[in-house]
Amino acid sequence: MENPSDKYDSWHIPQRQSPAAIIIMLMKTAFNLLKIAWPVLILIFLKKKNDETGSTVMLIVLGFCIVAVIDTILSFWFYRFHIDNNNFILNKGWLHKKALSIPIQNIHAVNLEQSLWQQLFNVTKLTLDSSGSEKMEVKIHALPIKKAELLKQLLLSNSESKIPDTHVINNALVHKLNNADLLKLSLSANHLEAFVILLGLSLNALDDIKRIFSFDEVELIRTYSGKIINQTFFVAGIVFIIVAVVSVITSIIRTILKYYNFNVEDNGNTWKISFGLFTNHQKILPYGKIQILSWRANWLRRKIDFWILHVQSIGHNETKRKQHIQIPVTSLKTILSLVPVYQQSTVVKPGEGLQIEPAYWKRKTLIMGLPITLLLFGILYLWIGIWSITIILFFIYFGWHAYKWYKIFRWHVNEEGLQIYSGMWGRKFTLLTWKKVQQIQLNQNLYQRSHHLATINFITAGGNVELPYIKYDTAKQLADYVLYLVESKNGEWM
Amino acid sequence: MNFSNTTILPQELPTVENVHFNPLEKAYLQVSRISFGISGVIILIAAALLFYFIKKIQLPVIIFTASAIFIALSIYGWVSIGLSFKLSGYALRDKDILFKRGWFMQKVRIVPLKRIQHVSLQTGPIERKFGLASISIYTAGSDEADFTIRGITMQTAEQIKEWISIQLNGKPQ
Numbered sequence: 325m326e327n328p329s330d331k332y333d334s335w336h337i338p339q340r341q342s343p344a345a346i347i348i349m350l351m352k353t354a355f356n357l358l359k360i361a362w363p364v365l366i367l368i369f370l371k372k373k374n375d376e377t378g379s380t381v382m383l384i385v386l387g388f389c390i391v392a393v394i395d396t397i398l399s400f401w402f403y404r405f406h407i408d409n410n411n412f413i414l415n416k417g418w419l420h421k422k423a424l425s426i427p428i429q430n431i432h433a434v435n436l437e438q439s440l441w442q443q444l445f446n447v448t449k450l451t452l453d454s455s456g457s458e459k460m461e462v463k464i465h466a467l468p469i470k471k472a473e474l475l476k477q478l479l480l481s482n483s484e485s486k487i488p489d490t491h492v493i494n495n496a497l498v499h500k501l502n503n504a505d506l507l508k509l510s511l512s513a514n515h516l517e518a519f520v521i522l523l524g525l526s527l528n529a530l531d532d533i534k535r536i537f538s539f540d541e542v543e544l545i546r547t548y549s550g551k552i553i554n555q556t557f558f559v560a561g562i563v564f565i566i567v568a569v570v571s572v573i574t575s576i577i578r579t580i581l582k583y584y585n586f587n588v589e590d591n592g593n594t595w596k597i598s599f600g601l602f603t604n605h606q607k608i609l610p611y612g613k614i615q616i617l618s619w620r621a622n623w624l625r626r627k628i629d630f631w632i633l634h635v636q637s638i639g640h641n642e643t644k645r646k647q648h649i650q651i652p653v654t655s656l657k658t659i660l661s662l663v664p665v666y667q668q669s670t671v672v673k674p675g676e677g678l679q680i681e682p683a684y685w686k687r688k689t690l691i692m693g694l695p696i697t698l699l700l701f702g703i704l705y706l707w708i709g710i711w712s713i714t715i716i717l718f719f720i721y722f723g724w725h726a727y728k729w730y731k732i733f734r735w736h737v738n739e740e741g742l743q744i745y746s747g748m749w750g751r752k753f754t755l756l757t758w759k760k761v762q763q764i765q766l767n768q769n770l771y772q773r774s775h776h777l778a779t780i781n782f783i784t785a786g787g788n789v790e791l792p793y794i795k796y797d798t799a800k801q802l803a804d805y806v807l808y809l810v811e812s813k814n815g816e817w818m
Numbered sequence: 819m820n821f822s823n824t825t826i827l828p829q830e831l832p833t834v835e836n837v838h839f840n841p842l843e844k845a846y847l848q849v850s851r852i853s854f855g856i857s858g859v860i861i862l863i864a865a866a867l868l869f870y871f872i873k874k875i876q877l878p879v880i881i882f883t884a885s886a887i888f889i890a891l892s893i894y895g896w897v898s899i900g901l902s903f904k905l906s907g908y909a910l911r912d913k914d915i916l917f918k919r920g921w922f923m924q925k926v927r928i929v930p931l932k933r934i935q936h937v938s939l940q941t942g943p944i945e946r947k948f949g950l951a952s953i954s955i956y957t958a959g960s961d962e963a964d965f966t967i968r969g970i971t972m973q974t975a976e977q978i979k980e981w982i983s984i985q986l987n988g989k990p991q
Contacts, residue, residue, distance in 0.1 A: 764928045766928075807928060
């Protein structure tokens with residue numbers, strides 16, 4: 325295999341992306357423009373050809389396209405990167421010039437990704453993940469695969485994290501999703517989410533169509549009121565069924581596109597995760613970068629023993645949060661076999677461990693449930709009058725939900741970390757390793773102060789874990805203990 | 819082979835409870851109230867303009883309710899600033915830095931020095947007038963400060979910044 329150091333010298337010279345980047349960037353711009361301007365385009369095609377407004381709009385669109393092409397070419401031309409003095413330097417922008425310098429030792433992940441376009445041109449997208457607290461987004465749209473692999477190898481070999489080259493060491497396949505698993509995953513997904521998105525899009529599209537055709541649904545209803553009122557329930561039922569079926573199909577397609585050929589390989593201290601049908605994602609995750617590990621299942625998935633393992637690595641902000649990895653796993657047993665890479669201690673069984681204080685569910689019901697109920701009562705009273713009293717059922721459900729959540733919640737502390745078991749309909753396990761903690765918060769509201777209770781929050785570089793409503797003395801002891809562990813030991817934590 | 823496995827008793831651990839928190843500078847109470855007053859005046863002007871230009875809302879009931887809410891929130895804010903000031907403080911220990919604030923929801927934040935990535939010092943126009951400054955503590959993974967100690971003198975802020983830098987790198991930042 326080619327030694328990366330042989331090519332090291334060439335990286336000192338500022339270089340551009342592969343020319344395929346121009347087409348990929350243009351496609352991206354065109355797609356974004358199309359997403360915004362599609363109603364206008366439909367309008368232009370539907371209007372008569374001699375319409376002057378249509379021609380003007382067409383000219384504007386054409387103007388936009390020319391500007392987009394020029395901007396893309398100039399952006400490509402001025403986008404250059406190189407390595408200098410152990411720093412990855414990126415210069416970009418032609419109107420607003422920007423220079424980024426990232427110390428190589430701060431780079432903790434280099435991701436390669438191939439969408440359909442990148443596959444077509446035999447190039448790959450390269451993104452860098454660094455641990456600095458400043459915003460440093462590096463996205464190289466197109467690099468020849470060999471060159472990208474070489475750059476990745478070079479950056480990681482110089483990184484402090486000393487991530488091993490996943491191509492040299494033999495990877496053991498530790499988890500894979502087959503077609504049946506994909507079907508299970510898609511059928512048990514949250515179809516409600518897809519339903520709402522679809523409904524939103526349908527309403528939006530209806531709105532656009534109305535604008536194009538000057539369509540007035542109120543007038544239409546007036547004209548055909550007799551027929552429509554007679555068939556309202558029938559039509560509503562049909563529409564509901566169609567949208568529900570389409571939602572399920574959408575969920576299935578989304579899941580297959582995203583998780584096709586999902587597999588996790590392990591080389592001893594790194595997970596290599598690859599997945600995707602058209603867009604091939606490849607993520608390298610060193611064990612040491614995992615900040616919080618959790619796995620959860622909704623009610624249906626719990627019944628079929630299907631879990632989503634959520635890996636929180638470094639990054640608090642929204643852009644980096646997207647880099648958190650979700651691994652669908654077909655059984656709790658498989659998850660328990662993956663967990664030791666983060667925490668060696670045995671995971672406690674449901675029902676084992678300590679409970680939080682009962683004040684939690686009572687206060688939650690009073691402070692959140694009561695105001696929501698009163699507000700809903702007020703709104704409904706104006707609409708249905710005295711029948712709005714039935715909203716009390718919502719209040720009872722809210723209280724019962726909070727009570728059940730409190731009854732199920734368990735926490736367990738050991739020398740290595742914290743384990744939390746929670747959920748109401750679904751279930752969630754959360755693991756936190758003490759050495760990952762970088763801030764502790766002891767919170768007390770007025771009620772907690774008067775009842776010697778506290779909420780303790782452990783903050784890591786990848787998110788936080790909260791332990792609500794425990795005894796104040798216990799919270800203090802826990803804070804002292806965790807501080808002692810963090811402050812007395814020297815070890816890699818990020 | 820050197821190996822030790824000393825038993826650590828929980829009661830022997832240094833406790834957060836026994837920490838002596840340094841109070842904030844008294845001038846900070848004035849700074850907070852001036853800032854609060856300025857915000858109040860801006861809201862008042864905006865509300866007055868709204869009532870002047872929108873005739874539909876020039877009803878005694880709306881004006882009375884809006885005034886009552888404004889006065890109630892102003893009193894709450896004024897009292898809250900005083901209470902929060904009394905309960906705020908910071909502490910520096912060998913291995914960590916602590917900051918507490920808030921009266922309705924009191925938060926004590928503790929950051930081990932080992933986890934600090936960098937610190938920054940800043941001062942606003944009103945703070946500057948009173949010779950005050952703020953110091954922000956940053957850990958990894960976040961673009962925002964973990965916490966900011968406000969209401970300390972510029973000299974103290976510089977001393978703290980230097981002390982943290984020395985603890986982290988062995989030299990001032």
